[in-house]
Amino acid sequence: MSLDSFAGRVVDAPGRLLGGRSDDEHGEMAGTVERWAAMLGGTALGVAGLRRGDWAGMALAAVGGGLFLAGAAGMPVAAPVRERLRDLGEGLGEGGLDRIGGGVAGLIPSARREPTTTQSVVTIAAQPERLFRFWRNFGNLPKIMDHLEAVEIESEKRSHWKAKGPGGVRLDWFSEIEQERENELISWHTVEGSQLPHKGQVMFKPAPGNRGTEVRLTMAYHLPGGQSGRAVAKMFGATPEQQVREALRRMKQLMEAGEIATIDGQPSGSRGAYRPVIGEK
Amino acid sequence: MKALCYNGVNDLRVERVPDPKLIGPHDVIVRVILSSVCGSDLHLLDGYVPTMMPGDIIGHEFLGEIVEKGPEVRNLNRGDRVITVSIIGCGKCQYCQNEEYSFCDNSNPHPQFTEKTYGHACAGIFGYSHAFGGYAGSHAEYIRVPFADTNCFRVPEGVTDEQAVFVSDAAPTGYMGAEMGNIKPGDVVAVWGCGGVGQMAIRAAYLMGAEQVIAIDRYPDRLKAAQLKAGAEPLDYTRVDIYDALQAMTGGRGPDVCIDAVGMEADGFDTGAEYWYDRTKQALRLESDRPKVLRQMIECCRKGGTLSIVGVYGGLIDKFPMGAAMNKGLTFRMGQQHGQRYVKRLFDHIQRGELDTSYLLTHKWSLDDAPEGYRMFKEKNDNCMRVVFAP
Ligand SMILES: NC(=O)c1ccc[n+]([C@@H]2O[C@H](COP(=O)([O-])OP(=O)(O)OC[C@H]3O[C@@H](n4cnc5c(N)ncnc54)[C@H](O)[C@@H]3O)[C@@H](O)[C@H]2O)c1
Ligand SMILES: [Zn+2]
Ligand SMILES: [Zn+2]
Numbered sequence: 001m002s003l004d005s006f007a008g009r010v011v012d013a014p015g016r017l018l019g020g021r022s023d024d025e026h027g028e029m030a031g032t033v034e035r036w037a038a039m040l041g042g043t044a045l046g047v048a049g050l051r052r053g054d055w056a057g058m059a060l061a062a063v064g065g066g067l068f069l070a071g072a073a074g075m076p077v078a079a080p081v082r083e084r085l086r087d088l089g090e091g092l093g094e095g096g097l098d099r100i101g102g103g104v105a106g107l108i109p110s111a112r113r114e115p116t117t118t119q120s121v122v123t124i125a126a127q128p129e130r131l132f133r134f135w136r137n138f139g140n141l142p143k144i145m146d147h148l149e150a151v152e153i154e155s156e157k158r159s160h161w162k163a164k165g166p167g168g169v170r171l172d173w174f175s176e177i178e179q180e181r182e183n184e185l186i187s188w189h190t191v192e193g194s195q196l197p198h199k200g201q202v203m204f205k206p207a208p209g210n211r212g213t214e215v216r217l218t219m220a221y222h223l224p225g226g227q228s229g230r231a232v233a234k235m236f237g238a239t240p241e242q243q244v245r246e247a248l249r250r251m252k253q254l255m256e257a258g259e260i261a262t263i264d265g266q267p268s269g270s271r272g273a274y275r276p277v278i279g280e281k
Numbered sequence: 282m283k284a285l286c287y288n289g290v291n292d293l294r295v296e297r298v299p300d301p302k303l304i305g306p307h308d309v310i311v312r313v314i315l316s317s318v319c320g321s322d323l324h325l326l327d328g329y330v331p332t333m334m335p336g337d338i339i340g341h342e343f344l345g346e347i348v349e350k351g352p353e354v355r356n357l358n359r360g361d362r363v364i365t366v367s368i369i370g371c372g373k374c375q376y377c378q379n380e381e382y383s384f385c386d387n388s389n390p391h392p393q394f395t396e397k398t399y400g401h402a403c404a405g406i407f408g409y410s411h412a413f414g415g416y417a418g419s420h421a422e423y424i425r426v427p428f429a430d431t432n433c434f435r436v437p438e439g440v441t442d443e444q445a446v447f448v449s450d451a452a453p454t455g456y457m458g459a460e461m462g463n464i465k466p467g468d469v470v471a472v473w474g475c476g477g478v479g480q481m482a483i484r485a486a487y488l489m490g491a492e493q494v495i496a497i498d499r500y501p502d503r504l505k506a507a508q509l510k511a512g513a514e515p516l517d518y519t520r521v522d523i524y525d526a527l528q529a530m531t532g533g534r535g536p537d538v539c540i541d542a543v544g545m546e547a548d549g550f551d552t553g554a555e556y557w558y559d560r561t562k563q564a565l566r567l568e569s570d571r572p573k574v575l576r577q578m579i580e581c582c583r584k585g586g587t588l589s590i591v592g593v594y595g596g597l598i599d600k601f602p603m604g605a606a607m608n609k610g611l612t613f614r615m616g617q618q619h620g621q622r623y624v625k626r627l628f629d630h631i632q633r634g635e636l637d638t639s640y641l642l643t644h645k646w647s648l649d650d651a652p653e654g655y656r657m658f659k660e661k662n663d664n665c666m667r668v669v670f671a672p
Contacts, residue, residue, distance in 0.1 A: 125375045211375055249392065257371035257387040257428065258353065259305045261405065266304065266417045266425055269286030269296040269336035 116229060117220040118241045122248040125212040126255045128183040128204040134255065135186055135202050138175075144250035147236040147243065158191075166237040171195050190222075196232070197222035215251065217244050283672060284338045284421035285651040290328040291659075293652040298338065301417065301425040306353035309429040311345035311365065315446045316419040317642070317669045318342075318658045319367075320476050320544065321593055325410060326655065329545060329569060330595055332394055332411040340420030340670075341367035341407040342450035344442055347433070348423070356430045362442075363433040365426050366620035367450040369405040369416065372431030383617035388428065389414040398596075403617070420651055422672040434624045440631055443645075446669060447477065447638040448627050453620035455481025455542065456627060458591040459489050461614035462538035466490040471527055471536035471581065472513065473574045475503035477641045477667050478591060479542035483511040484636055486538070495530060497523060499548065502664035510640050527581045535583035544592030545570035562599060569596030579605050590615035644668035 124131060134140050138159045142148040152160040154174075162172045173194035179187045187201035203216045219240055221232055233239040238246065253260045284298045301310055319342050324330050347361045357363065369389075370382035377385050385404035389395070392402030394412035405427075408418020417424065426432055436445040455478050464470060470486040472479050475498035483494045496513035498504050504515035516526050527536055549556030555573060562568035578588050579602050588611055606613075630636035643666045646654050654668040 123375070125373065125378070252374075253371075253387045256373040257307075258373070259307060261371070261388055261390045261414070261427060262304060263390050263415050263417070264304070265302065267282075267284065267298040267301050267421075268334075268338060268417065269284060269288075269294070269298050271334065271336040 116222070116240075117218065118229070118239075118244050119216060119218040120241070120244040120248050121214055121216040122252050123207045123212055123214050124252045124255050128206060128213045131204055131213055131215060131251075131255060132183045132186070134251070136180070138188075141247075143254060144247045145243065146246065147238070159188075163236065165235045169235055171235065175200075196235075215248060217248055219244055282422035283648055284417075285340065285648065285670075286335070287325070287333050287337045287339055288335045291326050293326070293339075293655055295649055295651060296336075298421070301421075301423050303349055303351045304425065305427055306351045307428050307430065308351040309347050309354055309357060309426050309433060310349040311343070311363065311424050311426055311433070312348045313343050313345040313419055313422060313424055313672050314362075315345075315442055315645075315669050315671055316340045316343040316421075316648075317446055317450070317477075317667050318655060319450055319667075320474075320478065321409065322655070323659055324545060324593060324595065326659070327546065329563075330410045330412070332415075334411065334415075337408065337410070337415070338417040338419075338421050339408040340418035341409060342446060343407075343419035343424065344436065344446040344449065345419075345424070347429075350429065354429050357433055357435070361433075362436045362445075364436060364445050364449045364624070365407075365419075365424075365433050366453070366618075366624065367407055367409075368617055368620060369407070369414070369427060370431045370621055371428050377431065380619055380622040382431075382619045382621045384619075391415055406617075420648060420670055422648075431621060434621075434628075437628050437632060440628060441639065443642050443669075444631055444637075444639045445628075447481070447641050447667075448620075448624055448631075450618070450620065451477035451641060451667070452481045452627050452636070452638050453623040454478045454591050454618040455483070456485040456623050457616070457618050457620075458482040458540045458542060458589050459485035459491075459538075461589040461591075461616070462486070462489075462540060462587050463614075464489040464491050464538055467492050468537040469493045469495070469531050469534075470538045470540065471495045471497065471578075472507075472540045472542055473497045473547075473578065474542035474544075474592060475500070475507045475513075475515075476542065479503075479540075480507060480511050480641060480666070481636075481638070482540050482542050482591070483507055483513045486540070487512060488630065488635060491538075493530075495527065495536065500661050500664075503661075503666065506640060506666065510637060523577055524581050531583070535581050535586065537583055538587045538589060539578040539582045541574050541578060541588070541590040541592040543574045545572075545594045547571050547573040547592075549573045559599065568599040570594045570598045572598035572601065576600070576602055579609070579611065582609070582611055584609045585611070587612040587614060591618065593617070641667045642669050646670055648672040 138151040139153055141151050147163045147165060149162045149164050154160055157177045159175050160172065161175055164170050173196060174191045175188045176191055177186065177188050179185060183204060185201065185203045189199040190197050198219060198221045201218045205214045207214045221240060229240055236243065250260050282298060282300050283295055286294055286296045288294050303310060322339055325333055325339065344364045347357055347359055347363060350357060350359065368383045370377045370385045371387035374386040383404050388405040389402050390405065391411050391414055395403045403413060405414025405416050407416045459482050462470060464486055468491050470491045472482050472494060475496050479496065483496055486494045494513045495516055496504060496507035497516045497518055499517055499519045504517060507513040508515045516523065559568060559571040559573060563571055574592065582588060627636065631638060643664060646668055648670045651670050654670065657663055657665045658668050
């Protein structure tokens with residue numbers, strides 16, 4: 001079932017999307033299943049509102065994001081992230097990070113919320129099998145996600161992700177595969193204690209008219225306070241929306257063209273400062 | 282190496298820049314032998330295509346010799362004499378597979394610009410602003426060509442450099458302009474603009490079965506070339522009313538197919554008020570393109586006829602006569618050229634003597650004189666149709 005078709009329905013049947021994980025599997029994150037389900041359920045709506053928008057804004061997106069936030073309330077912000085944000089001078093809303101981090105995210109007026117779930121889709125001229133295989137090996141993801149340095153596979157389900165931001169910030173976290181349907185869907189989430197709690201899901205669906213596969217990537221960041229988008233942007237130099245789109249774009253280029261187009265390293269004339277010229281107009 | 286660099290609006294300088302090197306596995310490096318100016322460059326130089334940066338190397342219509350190739354280049358070798366299509370295809374995406382190379386999904390490293398402004402990203406183009414990828418252009422001693430197997434074509438024996446260079450851009454653009462007109466035997470075709478692109482469109486229209494082609498411009502040398510080299514009936518828009526003339530020449534029906542080979546900087550001396558309306562709005566950035574030719578084509582074209590647009594537009598136009606277009610049931614076709622689709626056909630026509638491209642080359646100059654060459658081309662001095670630089 002596609003994410004879109006979940007909009008407005010998922011809240012009724014959260015377990016179905018997430019494959020019936022038990023509620024208290026992650027200790028402190030009690031109610032995880034419902035929360036993630038609510039976030040993904042909010043996705044289609046949030047994304048519809050976000051089309052072309054940015055992270056601050058639009059009422060429709062706020063509603064979609066709000067659904068997520070309701071689910072996310074009560075999740076403490078990991079200390080390193082909180083410190084990093086403070087270093088960057090990034091307050092999380094009116095009361096600041098601490099108060100919101102204390103678990104009152106659901107109380108932020110909806111107009112102040114920012115969506116924390118983002119989704120992008122691209123059509124790739126390749127069979128779902130090939131794309132699924134590429135993605136299932138998380139070790140491939142640094143090739144298409146700029147902020148990742150490496151992803152080490154630790155077991156069938158568990159992987160260790162190492163990221164770096166433009167300011168030299170380093171973060172790492174462990175993820176677990178949550179659901180996997182051969183050639184259709186992979187979802188994963190960070191394990192308890194991660195510095196940047198989030199969840200990802202990639203879906204593969206044959207495109208009509210023999211045009212390959214529609215690949216839909218959803219990322220849901222699990223910071224309370226509704227400021228996750230900005231937090232991620234500060235840390236990695238790109239908003240979650242940009243990251244998701246860029247990852248899909250790079251994957252498409254790699255899978256189709258066998259390389260990622262670039263002009264880095266090509267010659268140019270003087271970019272402003274005077275350089276001796278041979279002839280002038 | 283030497284290269285011609287953009288430094289600001291109508292400010293070009295020949296500078297010394299680093300030599301290009303292979304970057305991607307499908308790249309080649311071409312030693313440039315001939316590199317032509319194109320009307321599209323004038324839109325860049327006049328500042329109507331945003332996202333140019335000082336230091337950008339311009340030029341996109343060129344012929345040269347392959348001197349280096351990346352590890353995954355299959356069909357080309359060092360020493361090959363090749364032309365390169367100005368608009369870059371990856372060869373693998375759905376659009377490239379359909380031979381719609383200028384729609385390529387993968388060749389533009391900066392897709393965000395056109396994605397934001399046009400809704401979807403367009404292909405990369407050599408030397409044609411960062412919105413179209415920011416690729417260094419061909420007015421240089423060497424150029425790097427990405428996805429070379431898709432974009433470089435060996436020039437057949439017996440075709441000269443001077444004939445072949447225009448198979449890069451002007452010839453396929455004119456050819457596609459005619460093809461989009463879906464010309465049927467007996468059709469009368471009118472072509473606005475007798476630059477390199479218009480000249481090629483006239484010839485291509487005849488090759489596709491047009492009964493008669495009418496060519497519109499104001500420069501006597503270009504109209505003369507259209508008549509003598511391409512076989513068109515010339516019309517000088519500064520001396521006749523184009524609508525009246527076209528109706529008179531087509532029994533009151535209007536041309537079956539109208540081709541725009543002028544683009545966003547149309548002149549308009551015959552209807553001064555309209556020209557100055559658009560010129561003023563364009564200068565104030567209230568309108569980015571001057572759509573005079575488009576309006577005229579809509580008025581002149583026969584009911585149910587086709588407008589084929591290869592002249593380049595970049596942004597917004599004003600006072601578009603939608604009512605006339607709708608009620609006359611016109612078909613609009615347009616686009617940047619899918620050159621790779623036409624190269625073989627064009628070389629065949631050239632080899633059989635059916636298409637003469639070489640007369641577009643009116644001046645062959647050293648790259649050192651390129652800034653002056655562009656001034657001549659822009660002002661249409663000295664009967665310049667296209668000046669080609671040999672580094
Ligand atoms: N679609 C593509 O892929 C592609 C490729 C190459 C060039 N182009 C475009 O094609 C157009 C022509 O290119 P070119 O190299 O021949 O340019 P050019 O500047 O040499 O020729 C343009 C001609 O149009 C004439 N003109 C101006 N206003 C006119 C009017 N109102 N009515 C009739 N003619 C008029 C000019 O006098 C000139 O002779 C440009 O817009 C260029 O950007 C498009
Ligand atoms: Zn051109
Ligand atoms: Zn392509």
